[in-house]
Amino acid sequence: MAFPDIEGGRPSNIPGIPNVVLDLWHEYRVSIIMTTLFALGMLRLYLHLTYTPEELRVFPKVYNKAPVDDVVEEKPRQSAKEEKAEVVNTSDAETKKAGVKQGPRRIKGDVSRKGRASPPVGNEASKTQILVFYSSLTATTEKIAQTFVQELAMALVPEEDSNSSFLQPQVLDLAEVDYDEYFITLPKPKDQPTNYFYLFLIPSYNIDSINDTFLDHLQETHHDFRIDTSPLAPILGYSVFGFGDKEGWPTEEEGFCFQAKEVDKWMAKLTGRKRAYPLGMGDWKRDGKERLAEWRDGLVDVLKQLHLTGNLGEGVPGSGDPLESDAEDEAGDDGEVLVEEGTAAPKPRKRRGSGGLQDVEDIGRVMELSRDDNDSIQKKSAAPLAIDFTTDGRRAANKSAPAPVKEMVPKNSPTYAALTKQGYSIVGSHSGVKICRWTKSALRGRGSCYKFSFYGINSHQCMEATPSLSCSNKCVFCWRHGTNPVGTTWRWTVDPPDLIFSGIKENHYKKIKMMRGVPGVRAERFAEALRIRHCALSLVGEPIFYPHINDLLALLHGERISSFLVCNAQHPDQLAALKHVTQLYVSIDAPDRESLRRIDRPLHRDFWERFLRCLDILRERRNKQRTVFRLTLVKGFNVDDAAEGYADLVERGMPCFVEVKGVTYCGTATSANAGLTMANVPFYQEVCDFVVALEKALRRRGLAYGIAAEHAHSCCILLASERFRVDGRWHTLIDYDRFFELLEEKGPDGDFGPEDYMGPPTPEWATWGNGGFDPRDQRVDRKGRPLEAAA
CATH class of the missing domain: 3.40.50.360 (Flavodoxin domain)
Structure with missing residues (x-):
């Protein structure tokens, strides 16, 4: 076989192909290839720009209720795909007529997703x-x-x-x-x-x-x-x-x-x-x-x-492990959000100093700037000018004009968001209600509040509310995490008492109904809980801060709801003007001026003088109302060597009862910055030792007080005046029916005293030394496991 000669890298003689063509190809092949590719690219671009796609057609669902003939109607033109679809439809129609079930199989028994409402049941079709x-x-x-x-x-x-x-x-x-x-x-x-x-x-x-x-x-x-x-x-x-x-x-x-x-x-x-x-x-x-x-x-x-x-309503799911805690539900990070005028969105800013507590000036600025310009809620009631509850009027006199009236807790404010996150229902612009954890416990037969052991209050029929979310103290042990507003003067709009009364009742009943599906809730107690019998005005803030507190009390008493009002001994004028309540509490958190300043952190400069004036007012009214000193013991603050100082305060105020309770640590940054830790929570035995020492100190002063009852589950002990000891037995319970009868006979300013509506003897299981836990209930630990009642 002969191979062609190679000259210059090209064959010299290939049969059938002229040498001229090969020479041209080798010389211009790059240009030819590039020109061809360019032409093909332009052709593709032309076709892409001028092509009009046909309308997308899909196969009809053969398991639709509509007949197959109704799915595909008019066809302007036939195509291979459409002809194929017709064949499929015809085949499916014949299969359907034969009784064969088509389409995906529906799975029954699927669990409905949380929050999905059931289909309406009140119609003709169902x-x-x-x-x-x-x-x-x-x-x-x-x-x-x-x-x-x-x-x-x-x-x-x-x-x-x-x-x-x-x-x-x-x-x-x-x-x-x-x-x-x-x-x-x-x-x-x-x-x-x-x-x-x-x-x-x-x-x-x-x-x-x-x-x-x-x-x-x-x-x-x-x-x-x-x-x-x-x-x-x-x-x-x-x-x-x-x-x-x-x-x-x-x-x-x-x-x-x-x-x-x-x-x-x-x-x-x-x-x-x-x-x-x-x-x-x-x-x-x-x-x-x-x-x-x-x-x-x-x-x-x-x-x-x-x-x-069409559904069971808003509520807690009807099964699952119950959540129960001895402390209030704790919120997450409630850092303040400041909103500046002219900015599009709020920007978080780190707080300094008070560790999350909102000062008076900051609260006012947050609420004023976060309110919508078109907000017209203020127009619904003609509010009075700012009311100064302080005794020193020099600051108000120096003002050329009164402060602008605004809402205490606007709905779009960080304060509103923080309180609702913690479980509060805000009523109007400055009131609130929240279901107590003892209410939940009593509904499930797991124990009631110490007020049941001491005074006969059914916890599942008790409503905890306040007409004023604002307070004049920033106590180190406050459960509210410093999120409620504080101030010394009322400078907000004032909601009418009937609006507050109807609002707190409505929201309380809503929260009770949410307990309907909780495991362990007793049907008989649930039915009783839908009739409020008691109201504890002690939720948060200062109840007598509200200018119309007496009108609100009249509405409560009008429906035969007992009133238990708690104040912080910083508003003596309002305390003196207060009319009959079922039981009046004053928080006595420290035995001396310096301890009170450290624990309550009051905003009033004359806080100690106000405190003593409130004690004097209680002494004057001890024969007209049931008065109570409430002592909250904070280890390291007001326990060590404090019995003598508290005895002096009891001698000055002469209350009917003295409640001594160990502090409950809420574990917030507010408490930590104030120096409060779990080490400041006293053991129950330490509370008992303090009460025994306090009783001895009172006896040395010739004061007739004795240890009447206890509730070990909430670390609380009751000292009572001998006025409530009859025939050797304590009578700390309240005759509520008799109280309302006296109120109707003699009016809210009537001349009747605590002994006139003294109830039956205190149950034996509630007296000192018997633990104070209702034997009808079952005590459990934090995980719901049964415990033996305290002996």
């Missing part, structure tokens, strides 16, 4: 079916269930209302129903869409019964990996009532209604926390019918709300 399940060995529960259903139907389904959204309730025996049909999936309605609401009437037995089988089924259903953990989530809600016998099982811990409690717990899991009303419990032989009637009335209210709103 009815509510109440199913009442019961178990019985002697047919007694069956008879009760039949009567219960009749009464429930009369309340929900009137005979004249044929279009009611509620169907006639049905009674079902747990021994006869198919559990899979009712407790894994929901019954399938025959005629129309139906929403289900489950009720249970469960007696507890200490022998094998259908209850054991039913509870085993609920537990196995929840743990079965093949079934959703909450297969009953689609129901509207559920509630359980248990019957028991306290002769055989005296307490809940010993088995009273224990199987009803188990049903309530497992239904909470299977329904995705849809407890509509607290667990009710009644004794067969004592109060079973009364407790069942209360439970039924509460359910009627819930079902009517469900009919109107």
Whole structure:
């Protein structure tokens, strides 16, 4: 084989290709390639600019309710894709006619997301079916269930209302129903869409019964990996009532209604926390019918709300581990946000000095600058000019014009945000209400406030509120984290008393109703809590700072709500003008001037003189009102060698009672900057030792006081005047009905004294040396584990 000769890197002789063409290619190939690429690029750009895309067409959903023929209608032109779609639609239509189910399969029993409202139930397309399940060995529960259903139907389904959204309730025996049909999936309605609401009437037995089988089924259903953990989530809600016998099982811990409690717990899991009303419990032989009637009335209210709103309302989910603490709920970082005029957004600025406490000038500037220009809330009431509560009027006299009237806590202010974050409901522009943790505890049968042990106050019927969020002190142990406003003069708008009264009641009831689904809430106490009987004006701030405090008290007393007012002994003129209250407290936080300045950090320069004047006023009124000195012991501040100094103050004020309580540390930066730590919280034994020393100091002065009662759970002890010791027994409780009778007979300025409405003897379990914990309740630790009551 002969190879061509190579000359200059090119073949000299290739058959079929002239040498001239090869020469031209090798000489101009770069230019030719570049020109070709440029031409192709221009062609692609031209096609891209002139191309008009066709309308996007997709395959119709074959499982839509509309007929397939209605999905694709007019077609201006046919294409290969459209022809293919027609073939698919035709095939799917034929399949649909053949009865084959198309589309994705819907999974039932999915847990509804938090916050999602249930579908409305009060319409023609959907009815509510109440199913009442019961178990019985002697047919007694069956008879009760039949009567219960009749009464429930009369309340929900009137005979004249044929279009009611509620169907006639049905009674079902747990021994006869198919559990899979009712407790894994929901019954399938025959005629129309139906929403289900489950009720249970469960007696507890200490022998094998259908209850054991039913509870085993609920537990196995929840743990079965093949079934959703909450297969009953689609129901509207559920509630359980248990019957028991306290002769055989005296307490809940010993088995009273224990199987009803188990049903309530497992239904909470299977329904995705849809407890509509607290667990009710009644004794067969004592109060079973009364407790069942209360439970039924509460359910009627819930079902009517469900009919109107389509959901169970705002509230705490109906299951889960309860959160409980001995201290107030603590907020996060409440750093101040200052807003300057002309800026688009607020900028955070670090505070100096007081560690988060807002001074008088800063509070005023924050509230004034953060208010909207178009805010017209001030126009709703004609507020008076700024009122000076100080005795020194020189500062006010030097002003050429009164300070501008503004709101104390505007809704768009950092103060409002901080207080609402801590759980307060702001009423109007300067009042507030918050549910007490002892109210929550009493609702669950876990103990009541010391006021129940000392004075007979039902904690679950007590409302804690204030008509003034502002205070003239910045106490180192304040639970409010320094977020409430402070000041010595009232320079804000004044809301009318009726607005405050209606607002605090409404918001308190809302907070009570939010406890409806909490595990352990007792149905009978929940029903009682919807009737306020007591009001503690001690939430935050200074109640007598409010200019119309006597009018507010009259509204409370008009509805037979007792009043417990707490002041900080810094407003003697307002204290002297105060009319009858059920019980008047004055905070005595230190025995001398320097200690008071360190602990209370008052804003008034003449704070000590004001303090002593308030004690003198209490001494003058000791025969007209029940007066109380409240001592808060802070270790390292006012405990060591302070008994003698406190005894001097008691001798000056001569109160009816002296409450001695250890401080509760709230753990905030405010407390830390004031030098307060957990080391300043006294042990209960230290509080007891201090009270014993104080009693001896009073006896040496010839003052007739004795240790009357204690509440070890809240580290509080009560010293009482011998005026309240009758026939060797202390009578520290209050006869509230008699108080209101005297008030109606003699008026708010009437001449009657504390002995006139002295109540029955103090319970033995509340007296000194017996712990003070209500034996009807169960004491628990912070994690809800039972503890033995203090001996």
